[in-house]
Structures are given as structure tokens and as C-alpha cells.
Amino acid sequence: MAVAERAERGSGDRKAVEAVIAKLAQKFGNRLVTSRAVCEQHANTVTWIDNQPPDAVVCPQSTEDVQEVVRLCAAARVPVIAFGTGTSLEGQVNAPRGGISLDFRDMNRVLAVHAEDLDCVVEPGITRKQLNEHLRDQGVFFPIDPGADASLGGMAATRCSGTNAVRYGTMKDNVLALKVVLANGEVMTTGRRAKKSSAGYDLTRLLVGSEGTLGIITRLTLRLSGIPEAIASGVCPFPSVEAACQATILTIQSGIPVARIELLDGPQVHACNLYSKLSLPEQPVLFVEFHGTDAGVAEQSERFGEIAKELGGGPFDWAVHAEDRTRLWQARHDAYWAARALRPGAQAVASDVCVPISRLADCVRETQRDIEESGLVAPILGHVGDGNFHLSLMVDLADADEVVRAKSLLERLVERALAMDGTCTGEHGVGQGKMKYLKAEHGEPALAAMRALKRALDPLDILNPGKIVALGEAAHC
């Protein structure tokens, strides 16, 4: 697979790309950009994965524009890579074989809001914050919140989630339908606005998480939630990671509909204290949030406090005032930046795994030991209600030995998660970075099925090639 990712293009490919770019220039004018700097900005820039720029960037303004680009590229067998905000973490936007990056910045409209039906229809370039800004006065919101202010198209493509997933689900649960440009340039709709359907294969869920390799999303119908009447948040320290995880398990098992439950380990709390001027005890803490009625959140908070106390945690202080909550969650959202501030100049490499919740404490503890023994800086935070956690690994890329140690640490992290019946990625996706783990996770028959699906929908391998599954030469037969 490494070969496919870095394959050099022959001069035939080069000519094909140039011919496509010439045609695109006629059609798109200054919405086509080929400058090296812009192309590099449209490849991976956020982790240690190499920057592999496309040959050109086009900003479509309609589904028809996307069709035109895809048709031209299909005819010339030139790759097409969809681009939202470029915040994906596993090299999803890289162009290992060059090609055309489709930047959806101009397709960012809200096309319809159906508040009664709790759904809306949007273009893929809108970001989650823009969408919620738009929805705010209508009593509804879109709950999925990855760390970055990502685009909805990218969020669907990577099947992302975030802090609210324990209550509201992930993108797979919150996308009702998609409009998609297929590899042959045709437009497919994957569903309608009905809340559920059993009318055939679930094309929506097949596209969600497919990272632009099966089709290019040009419209999304999203499920919305009512803004809760009351919200209560709080922070609760625990004597150990085990106690914090056990409190999480009991909270969920006892049916407390917690909206967010986030673990920060000691090093992460330390980083947040420095960065966000907090004075939290530097031990494992849970940030929690409850949504409901006034009486409901009060009851949920009290019950959580009792569970925490039984496990030696506390004191649990909870805040219903918006400003206190905002300060708290801002610190949580800044945790990544706080981790980076621990080692200025280092490259931050964020990786995530997800395990059954009963194995979470083991997985986090073993990982902490591994970090310590590896002599690395890697605060941990987790969406623990889902059994999902992240390392923010700070690596000095100039230090070859450190890079080796960091890479082995991440290998072991994935092995550990898989050994616990978990997954190599809970929410960041596969991209290029996690392709090598898919066989160990899914087995060869499932991987073969994924390749067969890719071939069925993209026989020429032009849609974001070299991501998730590599078809290699077979695809060109």
C-alpha cells in the first residue's frame, strides 16, 4: 500500500492531468488554482503524514460543477479529491497520485430547515459552527462536534463524532440522506427525509465514512435535535483512571442520559491548567454535561455526584450558568492546543482508538505506562462514554529516534485496542495513516469485500485513490 501512496506518475499521466487542467481553466476561470502554495494547503498539513499536493484546486458552486469535474477526470483517469476544511487527521485530503482537489468553500448554504421534522438540508462546505449559528433562533441544533470547526461534508465523509456522541450518536446516526456525484459523473440520492426506511441497501451509511472514495457528497440532509431546556455541566476529579472509567460505566448503565462525559488524564489536566488558567487538581477528571428539563438535569447531576462519591471521586461541582459552562468547555475544546503548548515547536500527532467501555481503564492505564516508558509527551483525553480516547502525541520531528519511538507507541496503541475487541479508529477515519491496520482489525474477507465495493462504485479508482483500501494495479485492468 505504501507503494500505491507514493507511486510516481509517468509522463502519460502528466499529460492527462495537464489536459484536464486546461479544460477546467476554460470552464472555471479563477475558480481553478494551480499555484504550488495553494495546492500544498489542500493536502495534509496537520500531522506528520507527508504533504502530497494535488495538481490543481477547483471551487465548485453546484452539483453540476462537481459532475463536470468528475466527468473530465474520469475520462482522463485523473484523481478527484474532495476537500472541506482540511482538518482530517489521517491524510484523507492528500493526493498521492496528484489530481484535482475539489474545495467546497463556495458550497456552504443552508438550503432548508424543517424545524418541525427536526431536519435540515445543507451543502457540504458549511462548517458545524456556521450551521449552528444559522439554526440558533429556531430552537434546534446539530449536535456533532469534532475538535475542529470542520465542514459537514468532511464530517460525513470521515464518519466523525465528538463530545456529544454518547447522547446524540455519530455522523452515521445524524445524516438522513446524501446527494452524491458518482465516479461516472451521475448524481445519486441515497434517501429521503423520512426518519427511517428499510427500502433497500443503506447507501447513506455506506457513503458516510467512505472518505470520498465511493462518491462525492454535494448535499446532506441532517437530523437535528431540539435545544435542551436546561443544561448543567461540571468537573469531577477521581483518584485514578479506573475510578473515572467505572463512574462512566455506572452512569451509562444506570440510564442517566449524560450528554457529554470526557476524561482528561493528569498530564492533560496539567496542560489545560497552564493553557486555560484553570486550577484543577492534576489527576484524572471527568468533564460532564447533562441536557434536559431543570428538574431533569438537577436529578441527573445529583445521581452522577453520588456515583462519583462512591468511587472516591469528587467534589463534583456543577454549573448551570452559561458563562461557567462556556469557560469549562472552552478549556476542554482547547485541550489540543494546551497539549501543543507543552512542547512548542513539536509536531502534534493526534490518534484515536475505541474499545468496549469495560476495557477502557485497562487500555488507558497501559497506554499511560507505555508513554512513560517511551519517554514521550502525550496527554490523553477521551469521549469515555463511547470507550473512545485520543493521544495528543508531541513529537520533535528533527529527533529521528523520538520519531521511531512515537511511531512504535502508536502501533502498540492500535494493537492494544484491537486485542481488547476495539477499533483502530473511533472517529478520525482511515485515510492513509490507518490503512495498514485494517487487515488486522477486519480480516481479509471483510477487506476483500471493501475492495469489491470500491471497484463496484469506482472501477477506474479515480475517487480519492490510495485511501481506506488500495486497489493498486488490479483496478486499472
Added chain:
Amino acid sequence: MAVAERAERGSGDRKAVEAVIAKLAQKFGNRLVTSRAVCEQHANTVTWIDNQPPDAVVCPQSTEDVQEVVRLCAAARVPVIAFGTGTSLEGQVNAPRGGISLDFRDMNRVLAVHAEDLDCVVEPGITRKQLNEHLRDQGVFFPIDPGADASLGGMAATRCSGTNAVRYGTMKDNVLALKVVLANGEVMTTGRRAKKSSAGYDLTRLLVGSEGTLGIITRLTLRLSGIPEAIASGVCPFPSVEAACQATILTIQSGIPVARIELLDGPQVHACNLYSKLSLPEQPVLFVEFHGTDAGVAEQSERFGEIAKELGGGPFDWAVHAEDRTRLWQARHDAYWAARALRPGAQAVASDVCVPISRLADCVRETQRDIEESGLVAPILGHVGDGNFHLSLMVDLADADEVVRAKSLLERLVERALAMDGTCTGEHGVGQGKMKYLKAEHGEPALAAMRALKRALDPLDILNPGKIVALGEAAHC
């Protein structure tokens, strides 16, 4: 498609089937049955769709048994049809080209319960009631409840839901992973026990709802829910279908986490009064249920009562006593039998559609008018929180004119739902009965994509052929 469904088999096919049956007899002994009566019981028996029996029935006891059957059938190009309890409503278990029915009655074990992780692992033949019986003492339950006591394999295969879906989701939300025998006889696992994953294409969701056409489920990892501390149920009459639907919309929009909210129209209430000896007012009613803490369900019930009152509904009486609740929901679950009792001797044809909830009242009212004008008996009940409702159409099959009127009524029902941005089936699936609507619902590109997926995973078209999408001759090239 009608042709493919009823295609006569040539003598070559006949010989191939006989050769497979001879080999199966050696291996499976008396777990292979070829009697006409048993074969007919393994084809559609529940609606007016023709009974198209398989050539033989095999009862596998392991995944390896299933592999052996599939390999033999693949080599001879003989169809394989998975069979759970035979309660599907659109001819899903029919064998239009003959073949081998795999009856999973012997594969009905619970293999593991992980109460801490809120999941369990089961074989496909276990029914939902058997599973919940098994789970009862462990504080957890499996919430999906189609009308019949269906098998979990069949429930996953048809992407079914039921009364709890408004709160707990459908099978797509409650299957974590599957073990599947593919058309080539290999075994694929589609996921692990992590609560979420973004590690590649969502094979789990692709298989859920595929009705045995892409692979045969031999094991399921299911998501469980904690048994709620308190449950409150009640019945609330409304002056009109519109008022009942509006109450439903407001309930959901205001964030009341209603667990069940079921509409029965006047004729359905009449049928239930007769059948279950109730004395409900014969007008539209909502059956509702709330899950939570004692204080929570009290608050939810009160709020719902206020909403109902504002819309002219009520009185809303709610019951927390288990026996009252049981009586109520037994009547709801017997609604189908109650409808049948309205016209003894008639064939019951249950059909379902699902629309955006804001269109539900329109859709139900127009359908009621249509039933009236058609001179037919067809009580309506609906999982209205999801915008999903059912007709129980009572048809005298001996009356050719009535059959024509009934068929046209169902055609118009689907057209109406599609015109309202809904789906031709919310939870019954496609089978043979709803294949003809898929093009109108999804459009040709989506249908072509479905056929491409089918071809990719089952190139010989041996897995439940003639359901969902028909490959026809092309598949045999």
C-alpha cells in the same frame, strides 16, 4: 422483475438442485427436509404474495454448516435463502427460483452478554422474546420489537424497528457487528465490540437491511439498553388525527424523550375495543410510554398531558402499574389480530410507509379518505414519533374486484408517501412486494449502485435472488 420472480427453471437447473440436495442429505441427514409441506411453510405464508417454496430446507447448527451449504450451492448456482421465523411481510423468504432454505431454528444461542458494555452476542435464530427472557435478570434489554416474535437474524436482515424505535432507534442503530457467510462461502466479520468506529466502509449497516441478498448472517453483536428504573404508560384520545400528530410533533420537539408513541385511528380503536374488551372512545388515540426515573417519568407524563390538552386531547390517564401497562400494550400488540377479527376469513395485508412527521397527519387523513372511497376495511396504526404508519388491509381474495381495489389503494399509499418526501417502507423491507417502487423512490443511479453492490458481493446471484434488486440475466454473464 415479475419475470425473474416467477422464472421457470430448466431441466439443467433441476438437475443441479437435485445434485446439491443429494450432497446435503449425506452431510445433514434428517436436518435436511424436502417434503412439500415443510418447503411451503418456509416460503411466504403471511400475505397475498404467492407462496414460492424452496426445494429443500436445511437446519444448520454452525457457521461452518452454513459455509458448506453456500459453497455447494455456489458451485451449482443454486439459490440460498435464509429463514428465521417466516414473519416477514413482503415475500422475503420466497424462493422464486427454488433453492435451499436455511432455517436457523437450531442456531438460537446467546453466546455472550457483556452487561457492563451494554452488548451481547447471539446466533441469528434466537427470537426477540427469547433474548429478552435471557437478559431479564441482568438489568438490560434489547429494545427493538416488531409485531411478530421474529428472529434477530431476520430483524437485522430486514432493518426492522417497532414501537420503541422513536427512543431506541431501529436495527441499524442496535447492531454493532455481524458475522456473515459470503456468497463465496468465506466468513466475514463486519465489526468489533467498540461502540463506534470509523475504520473503513460500514459493512455492518450495508448488511443490515440487505434481506439475505449480500450475505448470510450467522452471528450478531447487539447493543443493549439498561432496563429503565421507572416506566409510565397511558392512552390519550384526540379529536382528530391532525391533533394527535401535532401533539406528537410538539412532544418530540420539546425534547420529551418519549419511549413509545403510537397512533390508532378510529377504526383501529373500534377493532381493539371488540377484540381486547377495552372501552376506549372510538376516535384517534395515542398510546404513549415514558422511560426514566420515577421523577422523570412523572414530569414527562405531565408535560405530555399539557401538550395533549392544548390540542383538545385528553383526558390523559397514565399508569405506572405493570399490570395496567401490560394490558394496554397487549391490546396494542394485538391490534393486528383485532383488525383481522373485523373480517374473519379475509386475508390480512399489512403495508407500511414513513413520511416526515410534519406530513404525517396529511398522509394519514388522505389515506383514510382513500380507504373509505375504496370501500375497504383497513384500520391504521402508526409509530408516529417516526412518521411511520401501517395499514392492516383486510381483503377477500375470492373477490377479484376487491383485490384490484386493494392493490390500487396500496399503490396510491406509496405514491402519496413518496410525494411527501417519504419512503415506500419504513420497516417491513422490500422483499418482492416493494421492488417496483424502488426506482420511483431512489432514482435510477441509486438503483444502479444497489445492483453494482449486489454484483460485487454476490456475482452469481445465489443469495436470495429476486429480492430488493433483480439482476436478471446480466448477473449470469
